[in-house]
Amino acid sequence: MGRAAEAGGVNMIQGRGERMKRKTxxxxxxxxxxxxxxxxxxxxxxxxxxxxxxxxxxxxVACSELEGCEMAPPREWNIPGFIQIDLAKKTLSxxxxxxxxxxxxxxxxxxxxxxxxxxxxxxGRAYSFVIDEATGLVTVxxxxxxxxxxxxxxxxxxxx
Numbered sequence: 001m002g003r004a005a006e007a008g009g010v011n012m013i014q015g016r017g018e019r020m021k022r023k024t025x026x027x028x029x030x031x032x033x034x035x036x037x038x039x040x041x042x043x044x045x046x047x048x049x050x051x052x053x054x055x056x057x058x059x060x061v062a063c064s065e066l067e068g069c070e071m072a073p074p075r076e077w078n079i080p081g082f083i084q085i086d087l088a089k090k091t092l093s094x095x096x097x098x099x100x101x102x103x104x105x106x107x108x109x110x111x112x113x114x115x116x117x118x119x120x121x122x123x124g125r126a127y128s129f130v131i132d133e134a135t136g137l138v139t140v141x142x143x144x145x146x147x148x149x150x151x152x153x154x155x156x157x158x159x160x
Contacts, residue, residue: 047116047133050157053085054095055131055138057153065146079151084158085118085129092118131155 047053057074075081080102082095090106104127108119111133118129125144131137140151 045136045156047136051087052158053155054158055083055153055155057151059152061150063148
């Protein structure tokens with residue numbers, strides 16, 4: 001028995017499998033926390049009828065078929081801090097301050113049951129946004145073969 005096991009009763013030497021188990025457990029705890037936050041009414045802007053939105057990314061989870069899931073700030077995966085959504089033009093774009101000048105077309109847009117649904121495909125990736133109009137909370141999923149990213153954030157109406 002190693003010294004760490006004797007001192008604390010737990011073997012502190014962990015292999016890759018143990019680290020992945022801890023990451024997976026952490027992922028499920030974070031996912032449960034995100035579900036609780038989504039279920040809790042939060043003060044936010046009402047998006048009903050708005051055609052231009054500014055959405056911020058707050059939390060992201062990336063999952064790989066081979067390596068499991070990991071949570072990190074969105075910027076660690078090159079996810080913009082803010083995205084402008086123009087529902088009339090059917091586009092998603094980065095803000096001028098990001099200096100990235102990224103624009104993505106929205107292929108499917110539907111407002112139904114108090115939610116805004118956006119979907120599209122670009123550069124081998126499929127994306128889907130679900131935005132609650134009453135709270136402004138947004139959930140985004142982006143997927144490609146063997147890899148997915150989920151992003152949680154909030155949106156507010158933009159002045160025209």
